[in-house]
Amino acid sequence: MIKSPEARGKLEKLTPYTYGAPVVLLVCYDMNTVWKNPREHLLKDYNSGEQDAAIAAVNMMYAAEELGIHTLWARGFDAREVRMELGLPESVVPALILDMGYPVPDSRPHPIHFRRMPVEDMVTEL
Numbered sequence: 001m002i003k004s005p006e007a008r009g010k011l012e013k014l015t016p017y018t019y020g021a022p023v024v025l026l027v028c029y030d031m032n033t034v035w036k037n038p039r040e041h042l043l044k045d046y047n048s049g050e051q052d053a054a055i056a057a058v059n060m061m062y063a064a065e066e067l068g069i070h071t072l073w074a075r076g077f078d079a080r081e082v083r084m085e086l087g088l089p090e091s092v093v094p095a096l097i098l099d100m101g102y103p104v105p106d107s108r109p110h111p112i113h114f115r116r117m118p119v120e121d122m123v124t125e126l
């Protein structure tokens, strides 16, 4: 959890996508403990870290929403820079940030939030 002015300042130097949030969750995985798939040959050195982090982050978003806290998911940063700046162990990979904050009373989702892709463009029946 990135909350202190010092820690927020470090992150804000590396990405504009904290948008001044008072609390930012940095969701990471650890290469020492992540699941590696010995059956995978299509993707070189595949591991489940990104998927694991995404599952955890989505659940964090739901939990925050229950508390009236809004979140923004961002990956616009260099993971190595973030790891080094925050002094995280070398095995730890920052996967994404979740900016957290209470919405202003008249806040609205961005218009593209309401755009929907036709289901046929996303689902292929085999």
Ligand SMILES: Cc1cc2nc3c(=O)[nH]c(=O)nc-3n(C[C@H](O)[C@H](O)[C@H](O)COP(=O)(O)O)c2cc1C
Pocket (backbone or CB within 6 Å): 017, 072, 073, 074, 075, 076, 077, 109, 110, 112, 113
């Ligand atoms: C993998 C991924 C990375 C993203 N990275 C950023 C980012 O770096 N900065 C940003 O402003 N939004 C980023 N977004 C977009 C927003 O978090 C969010 O998905 C977008 O505003 C649409 O959300 P909504 O449909 O709930 O309104 C990213 C989204 C995804 C899925």
